[in-house]
Amino acid sequence: MDLDAIEAVRQLKYRYFRTLDLKLWNEFGDTLTVDAAGHYGTHALGEPLRLSGRDAIIAFMRENLGPSVVTVHVANHPEIHIDGETATGSWAFEDTVISTEYRVLIRGAGYYTDTYRLDTDGHWRISSTGYQRIYEAMQALSDTPSFQLLSNMWAPAE
8 A cells, every 4th residue: 555645645645635725726727637527517507518628627616616705615524545656535525605696605516536646746636536526505695684794805905
């Protein structure tokens, strides 16, 4: 068992979520291979998305997860299998999305299934990623009159 490779893949997926939630698009892009495939989709977005290539994935995230969308992803229970210079992984995840523009809260959970590749520069990157939802729930914040977003790093300074 290659514990160093397993740990590298684990750190990679954590970095994927951290840079996604912090909107660090250059660092986020560095978690993906140039030819990465992204299979995303939620009931809130409608049809499942099939994105091809790192640039397409970054562009989609940048356009759809701008400053009016706050996200937090928590992933755990990784099952990582290394096979030379490729690997597969499964991750349980929970996510919270707050759309300040539309005053909507979305929560969900599911399992990511990824493939990884050791790139020519010696770094592991995600070559495909996607998830299967266990549940997704949406709530209009107007339905919860007491809801207040007390801190939002994306809110414009007043």
